[in-house]
Amino acid sequence: MxxxxxxxxxxxxxxxxxxxxxxxxxxxxxxxxxxxxxxxxxxxxxxxxxxxxxxxxxxxxxxxxxxxxxxxxYELIKNIHEAIAVEEGFLEDNISPCPFCHAVKILAMADLLIKHPLPDTETILGYLELVPCACTDPEIVATTIHKVADQMNRRKFNREK
Missing domain, CATH: 3.10.20.30 (Beta-grasp domain)
Structure with a gap:
């Protein structure tokens, strides 16, 4: 077929x-x-x-x-603003997903930020459950994603002024 x-x-x-x-x-x-x-x-x-x-x-x-x-x-998504922001946030906060889950964690977090520009912790943790690798602490990742979302929304707000 x-x-x-x-x-x-x-x-x-x-x-x-x-x-x-x-x-x-x-x-x-x-x-x-x-x-x-x-x-x-x-x-x-x-x-x-x-x-x-x-x-x-x-x-x-x-x-x-x-x-x-x-x-x-990931090969396509890694080039969009949300994925780049997540990668930068991970680097800034010294979060290093293992080679097995890195790409899909970035993909999932980018999708989260597209669909939920200001996600709550429960939503972030729900997305992280899709990639249950133990290489990163979900609570620490959630804190980073909150920071990334805040930065993205501040930039967006400043552009719209």
Missing amino acids: TIESKINGRLHKLSIRSGDRLVDILREDLKIESLLPDCRGGACGRCLVMLDGRLCHACLTPAFKIQGAEIST
């Missing part, structure tokens, strides 16, 4: 088999390196992608479901 999807801003025609998962297409066919699935059951969060603007686990998504869809991975 052949399907078309927009992946990281480019239209792709993909040949898929009935049992293929989105993570397989992205890792094996398109060589996207930011996805490092471990569990293949949605528990590790290391395969998070944006599917039509929503976070999803690529290991749980059948490939046929992406027909006509738009998929964004």
